[in-house]
Amino acid sequence: MAHIIAASPKGPRANSALDPRVLALEENLILLCLICHKIVDSQEVQYPVELLQDWKSSHEARISSAFGARSFDRREEARSVLEPILHQNRATFDAFGPYAESSWNPLSDAVEIWTTRVREVIIPNNRMILRVLDFNAHLLSSAEIMLLERFRIHVDEFERKHVFGAISSSVPQFPEEMNQLLS
Known part of the structure; x- marks a missing residue:
């Protein structure tokens, strides 16, 4: 489990303006394998917050779609x-x-x-x-x-x-x- 925005003030993609309690919420967590976790955290410029949030959203949409739920327009x-x-x-x-x-x-x-x-x-x-x-x-x-x-x-x-x-x-x-x- 990886933080999208680091939980510590000196971590990757840190934002000291955010409440630490917000950083601990599920919305700020993403599942990554150990290797990807290290890559994402060591190359934070290539892996900004927005990209990780997009990954998470896309993955959640795929999982929900697999279980029959999807978003509709009407x-x-x-x-x-x-x-x-x-x-x-x-x-x-x-x-x-x-x-x-x-x-x-x-x-x-x-x-x-x-x-x-x-x-x-x-x-x-x-x-x-x-x-x-x-x-x-x-x-x-x-x-x-x-x-x-x-x-x-x-x-x-x-x-x-x-x-x-x-x-x-x-x-x-x-x-x-x-x-x-x-x-």
Whole structure:
């Protein structure tokens, strides 16, 4: 792990005007192999801050694209990616969730099926929705940004409950307005 702007005042690409706490943030870090780290730090004129930030941004975009998230120019494009994921989550919730008909049968394996579907379908889908929306925040209104953050809280607490076993009766419900986002 390398600093884009050196953490020490005498390091490569140092900027003493910046708060040291800012220099420790993830935004100022880049992953490099040991050899590249030495080259980049020993030849700071050839490897300025802007170039390293471009490298990092390009790499993050490639990784996100590999996992299905990318930036769009139009709301309709982003919506066309989100809609099937939202539909799959809804169908899974309706078929296996806590209000599904089978969940009322004490002899059924509904709880186990729901737990499996949460981990295999809903959680990965929720993370994909967040990736797509984070990459396309430029398309969202301020009200939609607030909705996104409500959804993010739901996702985090839902995972805490279903993956880490956190016991909580106050997991925020899925914000139904998400079904209309970017429409």
